[in-house]
Amino acid sequence: MGNKVNQERLASVLGRAVLDEKFATALHSDPAGAARNIGVHLSTDEIAAVKGIDAAKLTAASSSIRSNLGIRAVFDTQNQQQQARMD
Secondary structure, three states: OOOOOHHHHHHHHHHHHHHHHHHHHHHHOOHHHHHHOOOOOOOHHHHHHHHHHOHHHHHHHHHHHHHHHHHHOOOOOHHHHHHHHOO
């Protein structure tokens, strides 16, 4: 891959997708746009990596994680966005 792939940035975006179904749908349709909406810029290679994820498997895994976390799932988007911007 030509561009640098930042694992923390990808983890941030995918973590958001796991906890937020609406974001996951947007991420599947338009990875760059969805990430940009939460203040994260994805490289070309990161966009390709996100597009390569099996959406059905991500949805199934996400549902399981959300049901296990229940109300304990607190999502600090501001902190996560700041971390994702750091390279």
